[in-house]
Amino acid sequence: MGGKYDRRGDETVKKYFSYIKIVLVVLLLVFIIADVSLDQSSSADIKTVAAQVAKAAEVDVDAAAEERMVKRFYGLNPKDYEGAVLYAPKDNMDVNEIFIVKLKDELQAKSVEEAIQKRLDTQMKSFEGYGAEQTALLKAHVLEVRGNYIFYMVGEKAGKTQKAFLESL
C-alpha cells in the first residue's frame, strides 16, 4: 500500500486525506446544526401538554379516559409510547374527542396516524347519513404530527386547541 502513496508523493497524499477528513467533519457539523435547528421533537411532559390542551378545549383535565379506552378506540397499547392521553366522547352520540400521543420513537408516528385514521373512518361511517352535526365535526377534525408528538381532535374548539397544543411543546 505504501508504494501507491510513494508514487503520488507523500506530502500531497497526506494533505489530501487530512483535507478530506476536515471537510467531512465540517460538513458533519453543518448537518448536526441543521438537524438541531429543524428538529421538532419536544421534551415537554405529556401531562403538561395535556393540561394546556384540556384548558384550551375547555374540558376537565382530570377527565382523561382510562388506558383500556385507548386500546378499545384505537387498538393501541399506551405502554408502547412515552405517553398517551385520551379525552373520550361522553356518550354514543358524542364525537368530541382529543387524543395526544408522545412517541418513544418517531418511527411509531406512521402506525399511530393509521390507527387514528381508522378510528376517524369508523366514526364517519357510524354517523354518515343521520348525524349531520357529528359528521361536520368529524370532517373538521385536526390531526397534527409535530416531532415526537401527535395531536388529534374532533370538536368545535379544534383550531384553538391545536394552537395551544403547539405552544405547549
Next chain:
Amino acid sequence: MIFSSIFFIFAFLPIVLLIYYLMPFKLKNLVLLIVSLIFYAWGEPIYVILMIFSIAINFVSGIELEYLMENGEMQKAKYACITTVVINLLILGFYKYYGFLLENLNAILPFDISYTQLALPIGISFYTFQTMSYVIDVYKGKVEAQHNPVTFGAYVSMFPQLIAGPIVRYSDVEKQLQRRIFSVERFGDGVMWFLQGLGKKVLIANNMGSVYESVMALGASQTSVLTAWIGCFAYTMQIYFDFGGYSDMAIGLGKMLGFDFMKNFDYPYTAKSITEFWRRWHISLSSWFKEYVYIPLGGNRGGTAQAIRNLMIVWGLTGLWHGAAWNFIFWGLYYGIILIIEKYILKEAMEKLPSIVQHIYTLVLVMFGWVLFCSPSLGRAASYMGTMLGIGGAGFADATALYYLKSTFLLGTFAAVASTPVIHKRFSEWIKAREVYKRAFCIAMYVVIFVISTAYLVNATYNPFLYFRF
C-alpha cells in the same frame, strides 16, 4: 424496518436475496451497501446521512492512519487515531447523552437551559462502536486499512446487524468481505437461525412482554409479592428472547448473505455466577469493553485497587451505553460491584456451593438487575424491588397473582426451558440425523413457527425490539 414484520419477511428480504444472488461476487458488497442504506433510511430518512458521514470519516481516517504509520509518523498517527475516536464519541454523545446532560444540569443550576430533545438515531451505539474498533485496530496494526469505500460502507451498514448488533469487529469479517462461501446448506442454516429468532421474538418475547406490561400497569397496592416476581420473570424472559431473537435473526441473515457473525448469547440464564452470566450475555459488547477499555486502562495488571477502579469504569460505561438515564448507570455499577465481590471475595466459596444454589443466586441477582434496567426511574425500581421483597404491596399472593400464575404458567415454563440448551441441542441433533422422521419433524416445527409467527404479525401493532432504543 424491523425483521419481525410482514413487509421485511415477504417483500424486502426476498427482493434483496434475489438481487444479491443474481449479482456477480464483485458487485455483492455494493448491493449489500445499497440495500443496507435503504433498510436504514426506511426508518431513519434523515439519520442515514449521519451514518454516511460516520462511514466516510472513519474510512478516510483508516487510510490516513495507515499512511502515517507506514511513514514512521507514530506521534501523528496516535493523534489522528485519538481525534477520530473523539469525533465518534462526540457524535454518539451528542445524539444520545445531550438531553440527559442538560436535564441533569438544569436540576442543579439555578436557571434552566432550554433544549430540544433530539431523537436517537437507531443503531448509533452499535455502528459507532464498530467504527471505533476499526480505527483502533488499524492504529494497533491488527488490521489493514480498507481502501475500498464500498467494502467499508458495507461492513458498517450491513443491515442484518446494523440496528442491534452483534457488534461485529472489522477484524472478524475482514476476510469475509473479500471472499465468502455460498452454499445451499449454509443458506438453509441461515433460514433456520432466522426462523428460530423470529419465533423467540414474536411468540415468546412479545407474549411475555404483554404479561410484564400488564403487571407494571397495576398499582403498588394491587401488586403482591408473587405478582411482582411473575412480572419480573416475564421481563427476564422478554428481554432475553427479544434481544436473543434479534441476534439469531441477524446471524441467520448473515449466513444467507454468506457471513458468519459471532454468537451474542450463550444461554446466559444457565450461568452459575454473574461473572459467567456476562460471559454469556451480549458477548460482543462485553468483549468490546474488555478489549478497548478495560485492557487499555491496565486491566488487572496494576494490582487490586487499579483493577477495581477499572472494573467500575467499564461497568459504569456499560450501563451508560445502554441509555442516557441514571437507572442504566446504576444497573451497570450494580454489576460492577457484584463482579468485584465475586472476583475478590466469593469466588472460592461459591465454587463449593451446590450447583442449584449457584443457579438460583445468579438468577435472583439478574432478575433484580432487570428491575433496575426496565424501570422508568430509580424510585420506581426501588419500590418494585421492595414489593418483590414483601415491603408494601398487597401481601404475598392474591387472586391477581393466581390469575397471572395460571395464565402465564405454560408459556413461562416453555420460555424457561427454551432459555436452556435442551431444545436447541435436540433440534441440532435431529436436523442432522439419519432418520428421515427426525429431520421431517424439525422442518415441520420450523414451518409451524413461521406460520404462527406470521399469523401474529398480521394483527400486530408496531412492536420494535427492546434493544433498538440503545
